[in-house]
Amino acid sequence: MAEQPCVDLSKTEEILASYPHEEPSLIQVLQDVHRAYNYLPCDVLVRVAMVLDVPLAKVFSVSTFYKAFSLEPQGETIIKVCMGTACHIRGAGQLVEELERKLGIGAEETTEDLQFTVKTVNCVGACAMAPVMIVGEKYWGSAKPARMEKYLAGGGEDED
Amino acid sequence: MRIESFDQFKTLQAEAGKRDEAQPKKILVCCGTGCLATGAKEVAEAFVHEITERGLDVEVGYGVKSTGCHGFCERGPLVAFLPEGLLYTKVKAKRVPEIVEKTIIGETIIPGLLYKNPVDKKRIPAYEEIPFYKNQVRVAMRNIGRIDPTDLMDAIAHDAYAGLAKALFEMTPDEVLDEVELSGQRGRGGAGFNTARKWRSCKAAPGDRRFVLCNGDEGDPGAFKDRSIMEGDPHSVLEGMIIGAYALGSHEGWIYVRDEYPLAVVHLQLAITEARKHGLLGENIMGSGFDFEIQISRGGGAFVCGESSALMRSLAGQTGEPRAKYVHSTEKGLFDLPTVLNNVETWAGIGAIIANGGAWFASMGTEKSKGTKAFSLVGKVKNTGLIELPMGTTLRHIIYDIGGGVLKDRPFKAVQTGGPSGGCIPEELLDLPVDYEKLTEAGSMMGSGGMIVMDDRTCMVDVARYFLAFLTEESCGKCVPCREGLKQMLAIYDALIEGRGNVGDIERIETLAAGMQLGSLCELGKSAPNPVLSTLKYFRSEYEAHIVDHACPAGICRDLTAFEIMPDCDGCHACTKVCPTDCIAGEKKELHVIDHEACISCGACLDVCPTDSIRTFPKVELAAKEVV
Ligand SMILES: Cc1cc2nc3c(=O)[nH]c(=O)nc-3n(C[C@H](O)[C@H](O)[C@H](O)COP(=O)(O)O)c2cc1C
Ligand code: FES
Numbered sequence: 176m177a178e179q180p181c182v183d184l185s186k187t188e189e190i191l192a193s194y195p196h197e198e199p200s201l202i203q204v205l206q207d208v209h210r211a212y213n214y215l216p217c218d219v220l221v222r223v224a225m226v227l228d229v230p231l232a233k234v235f236s237v238s239t240f241y242k243a244f245s246l247e248p249q250g251e252t253i254i255k256v257c258m259g260t261a262c263h264i265r266g267a268g269q270l271v272e273e274l275e276r277k278l279g280i281g282a283e284e285t286t287e288d289l290q291f292t293v294k295t296v297n298c299v300g301a302c303a304m305a306p307v308m309i310v311g312e313k314y315w316g317s318a319k320p321a322r323m324e325k326y327l328a329g330g331g332e333d334e335d
Numbered sequence: 336m337r338i339e340s341f342d343q344f345k346t347l348q349a350e351a352g353k354r355d356e357a358q359p360k361k362i363l364v365c366c367g368t369g370c371l372a373t374g375a376k377e378v379a380e381a382f383v384h385e386i387t388e389r390g391l392d393v394e395v396g397y398g399v400k401s402t403g404c405h406g407f408c409e410r411g412p413l414v415a416f417l418p419e420g421l422l423y424t425k426v427k428a429k430r431v432p433e434i435v436e437k438t439i440i441g442e443t444i445i446p447g448l449l450y451k452n453p454v455d456k457k458r459i460p461a462y463e464e465i466p467f468y469k470n471q472v473r474v475a476m477r478n479i480g481r482i483d484p485t486d487l488m489d490a491i492a493h494d495a496y497a498g499l500a501k502a503l504f505e506m507t508p509d510e511v512l513d514e515v516e517l518s519g520q521r522g523r524g525g526a527g528f529n530t531a532r533k534w535r536s537c538k539a540a541p542g543d544r545r546f547v548l549c550n551g552d553e554g555d556p557g558a559f560k561d562r563s564i565m566e567g568d569p570h571s572v573l574e575g576m577i578i579g580a581y582a583l584g585s586h587e588g589w590i591y592v593r594d595e596y597p598l599a600v601v602h603l604q605l606a607i608t609e610a611r612k613h614g615l616l617g618e619n620i621m622g623s624g625f626d627f628e629i630q631i632s633r634g635g636g637a638f639v640c641g642e643s644s645a646l647m648r649s650l651a652g653q654t655g656e657p658r659a660k661y662v663h664s665t666e667k668g669l670f671d672l673p674t675v676l677n678n679v680e681t682w683a684g685i686g687a688i689i690a691n692g693g694a695w696f697a698s699m700g701t702e703k704s705k706g707t708k709a710f711s712l713v714g715k716v717k718n719t720g721l722i723e724l725p726m727g728t729t730l731r732h733i734i735y736d737i738g739g740g741v742l743k744d745r746p747f748k749a750v751q752t753g754g755p756s757g758g759c760i761p762e763e764l765l766d767l768p769v770d771y772e773k774l775t776e777a778g779s780m781m782g783s784g785g786m787i788v789m790d791d792r793t794c795m796v797d798v799a800r801y802f803l804a805f806l807t808e809e810s811c812g813k814c815v816p817c818r819e820g821l822k823q824m825l826a827i828y829d830a831l832i833e834g835r836g837n838v839g840d841i842e843r844i845e846t847l848a849a850g851m852q853l854g855s856l857c858e859l860g861k862s863a864p865n866p867v868l869s870t871l872k873y874f875r876s877e878y879e880a881h882i883v884d885h886a887c888p889a890g891i892c893r894d895l896t897a898f899e900i901m902p903d904c905d906g907c908h909a910c911t912k913v914c915p916t917d918c919i920a921g922e923k924k925e926l927h928v929i930d931h932e933a934c935i936s937c938g939a940c941l942d943v944c945p946t947d948s949i950r951t952f953p954k955v956e957l958a959a960k961e962v963v
Contacts, residue, residue: 201652202635206594229652240654240811241635243594259556260751260787261713263801269937273915297638297805298556299595300563301369302711302785303408303719314372316409320939321913 250292259298273320339622367404370411381431403567406721479567498689517693519705524678540673552641555754558785561679565599569606575682657857700726704770753780756862758869794891817860836882890951910940
């Protein structure tokens with residue numbers, strides 16, 4: 176991993192203070208950390224391992240096992256394209272291709288200006304509106320590659 | 336108010352009922368994830384604004400209620416009007432003033448907003464008359480779409496916690512167990528294990544501390560019933576868990592919710608706080624002397640964590656790797672203590688079973704599969720959404736009568752059930768009554784109740800490959816047969832869809848499948864070959880076409896498929912607009928032509944062509960054509 180600048184640990188301390196200092200808290204703490212920093216910074220993991228009294232190797236093993244965690248900084252806006260079965264058979268693959276054409280990055284990649292990260296996920300539970308794409312917090316149902324500009328700009332109402 | 340006795344609960348029920356009756360007219364705005372995506376929140380706010388602004392809440396007596404998922408997600412945002420039972424679909428916030436003016440004040444229907452039956456194109460005003468709803472029987476989803484999930488009093492007015500009160504004050508823990516046994520209910524999370532038997536085996540395990548867990552991981556792609564239950568009626572899940580804990584003598588519970596379900600977490604957390612405040616959860620529940628606490632744990636996004644032993648490891652803060660099955664979690668589960676884990680839908684049914692009796696539940700369904708089952712009907716079907724039906728309903732009834740048939744009236748090819756552990760069921764078996772046994776016999780599974788309808792534009796080799804890719808990604812890597820078997824199988828499938836298949840590939844797939852079924856540690860690996868074997872069984876000729884003719888009969892596999900425009904093209908330009916590589920040429924109103932060199936065979940043109948004038952053909956023929 177590339178050398179990372181030290182991050183502000185005060186947010187980490189706050190999060191750690193709200194959980195019992197034991198192994199079962201690990202995943203919940205990492206989730207809060209991820210939300211706070213948008214990824215899991217290396218020095219934060221060291222601190223978490225120390226406070227929860229869990230070996231650092233174990234903290235890394237958990238951090239890399241679950242899909243929700245990233246060890247690299249994420250883009251400001253996370254774009255999730257659903258690759259669940261319902262979305263797959265209704266053409267979700269074309270959305271990822273269109274994103275690649277528009278942003279120049281593939282799945283699980285981040286644009287250089289840290290603006291967008293594209294992720295593929297397995298079903299977000301909105302299968303009835305497949306294919307589904309989430310830009311930031313906004314869900315787009317029956318998503319079409321031709322409307323990608325609009326989704327990325329984040330505005331406008333859905334057409335019927 | 337904190338409830339301290341059975342009588343106080345009855346008083347609260349009466350109060351809640353009165354409050355409900357005081358406002359007989361309601362506007363129910365569906366605020367499930369699906370409808371929120373299409374702007375339901377704005378619609379609900381617009382109604383509240385419009386109604387209060389005009390003083391209609393007092394005058395006409397209308398109240399606005401944001402509810403959980405009505406199930407009919409594709410038509411959202413959905414708005415229902417009670418007591419008229421009118422349903423408007425695809426409601427936009429900007430039309431709310433017009434709706435208030437015409438429908439609420441003027442008492443006239445706006446035909447354009449009514450649901451149009453795709454079968455006969457007729458518009459249907461009444462919620463109850465829409466075939467999608469008419470044929471349903473709701474138990475686990477009894478209150479979804481009817482109550483505001485963030486309002487405990489509303490839930491209580493609709494019988495929430497009545498089963499719990501009955502259990503705590505009128506039944507012993509053993510009587511609760513007997514009632515659940517009488518219901519014959521089986522687990523709704525996949526394997527269909529008998530609920531009462533699981534509970535009894537946990538209860539028989541020695542020790543004082545035991546856990547009650549709820550599996551809200553819902554990892555099967557294409558299934559979202561658990562999400563809708565947790566979002567739309569979180570109290571039903573809590574009630575079931577408290578009843579189960581009472582029967583088992585447990586005092587600690589956890590709900591494990593997928594990270595992808597943020598709204599479910601919010602609603603569950605709110606429900607827990609409210610229930611605790613009212614003495615329905617926590618210490619001395621309803622003054623009965625029974626204590627039980629529930630905590631929420633957000634999953635980390637790993638499919639395998641839906642498996643029981645992996646889930647318990649994940650709850651303990653570890654990586655979600657399953658362990659061998661001979662250790663029963665009912666004896667050694669979470670923190671190695673006796674544990675009962677049930678699915679969200681299983682728990683949601685318990686309150687109703689206790690309130691109405693096990694015999695009532697057992698009167699529905701088939702001999703070995705009792706009661707009702709929730710399904711998410713999705714894919715290439717006209718009415719997609721969430722449904723609940725008695726076990727034993729035929730696939731044909733579900734897909735054609737409720738689902739309205741295949742999208743664009745294309746030919747039906749298969750329905751996929753059971754997620755990555757399930758299989759694809761072909762047209763010949765459409766009259767199959769759906770229950771645990773029948774689906775397993777057909778080479779599929781009940782799983783989480785996802786039903787994905789596929790039409791002739793679905794390649795079965797591609798579908799099997801899709802699930803293999805999914806499972807390769809999600810395999811935890813602990814055991815070799817699953818980790819390596821999936822990888823090798825996927826490599827063969829990649830060759831098949833790229834036209835590099837060899838004679839003997841099918842046999843190699845079958846050998847690998849048999850090894851994985853025998854040797855894998857957990858059900859993920861053991862059941863991973865199901866999508867492969869079921870497609871091989873019912874759609875073998877498609878495999879052969881890929882291998883022998885290097886052709887994809889469905890025209891999906893890109894390396895094998897070319898596209899061409901037929902002479903009946905009217906030159907509408909619909910395809911040129913969507914083509915990502917701009918490889919379609921042609922003047923408006925004249926025949927268009929595809930440049931085969933530049934075409935990436937994505938199929939976007941075919942999907943939008945209004946005259947159905949684009950056809951696929953095997954790419955190998957292209958080479959032959961060029962020679963000529
Ligand atoms: C790979 C795998 C994934 C599973 N995913 C889920 C799931 O997402 N939700 C669920 O309820 N059960 C899931 N199960 C089944 C659980 O192991 C367990 O049987 C179930 O939660 C028990 O509850 P029930 O008896 O109420 O169905 C999964 C099983 C396996 C092997
Ligand atoms: S398959 Fe995409 S939301 Fe479920």
